[in-house]
Amino acid sequence: MAIQDSSPERRNLLLISLSFIVFILGGASTPTDEVRLQVISVSFSRPEVLIVIAWLLFFWFLYRYWVVNRSVFSKEFREEINRMRDKRFFRSFIEDSIGHPLAPQVAVKQPKETGMIIEWLRWHEGCLKAFVMEKALNRQDLGSIQGQGPVDGGLRETVSLSGFKGWSVALRLVVACIIEQPSFSSYIAPYFLALFAIVLGVNEYVL
Structure with missing residues (x-):
């Protein structure tokens, strides 16, 4: 086949x-x-x-x-982990870290609304970090955020996922990314299969 x-x-x-x-x-x-x-x-x-x-x-x-x-996996995995920033448990961690609620993902459309947005989530200096900033929000008719503009003098903060709680959240994000996104199974899983074949071969023909 x-x-x-x-x-x-x-x-x-x-x-x-x-x-x-x-x-x-x-x-x-x-x-x-x-x-x-x-x-x-x-x-x-x-x-x-x-x-x-x-x-x-x-x-x-x-x-x-x-x-x-x-170089394909590192590029695609960075993009995939960034898409994990809307996970509910991650948003809760960010809210606890900055002491402010994030803008709701679905809400009633309001004039001149501002809110805290997770701008990006990525690896930096060996640690998973998120950048949060306050923005003016534009919403679609159903309330989901369509576009944002920065607020002058608004809060901006970089949150590092460090410490026991931070690393546990980072681990959950990585596991969710591996399960839900394709890059791990597409580019890393073949290495594990090849490694398994090598280990079997060494045990069979060398040891």
Whole structure:
């Protein structure tokens, strides 16, 4: 069955990793005398050479996947974690930290309304930080915030998710991002599968 994947490097790495995992966990082995390819009538009296070549091919696919995708995950994950700033538990943490309520996400449209907005959420200096500022709000007819303009002299504050409570909130955000957004499963999960195949291979052929 063909695996449909827009990234050929990811598809190749997944297929060869799964092949090794199934081969080793399934207890498969190569014959000690020879391996014969019936279609082209070629036989191999040293099947261990095929295993070495297969592992070289595995590491080539792993290298190609790393080269092509090494900067993609960090870029997409930054964008995804920023979209997590509307989570209710995170908004509650920010409100407790700044001592002011944030502008409600849905409310009655009011003239000249101002409110506290989480402008961005991102990693900075090894810590997850959020920038909060007071803005003039423009709302759609249903009350959701459509656009904002800064308030002169309004409150502006950078909140670091540090300490026990801050790190626990940051961990919840990361877990929610991993579950709800695609970049982790698209770019990091293949590394775990490849690592599992390597560990099985070391245990099978080295130890």
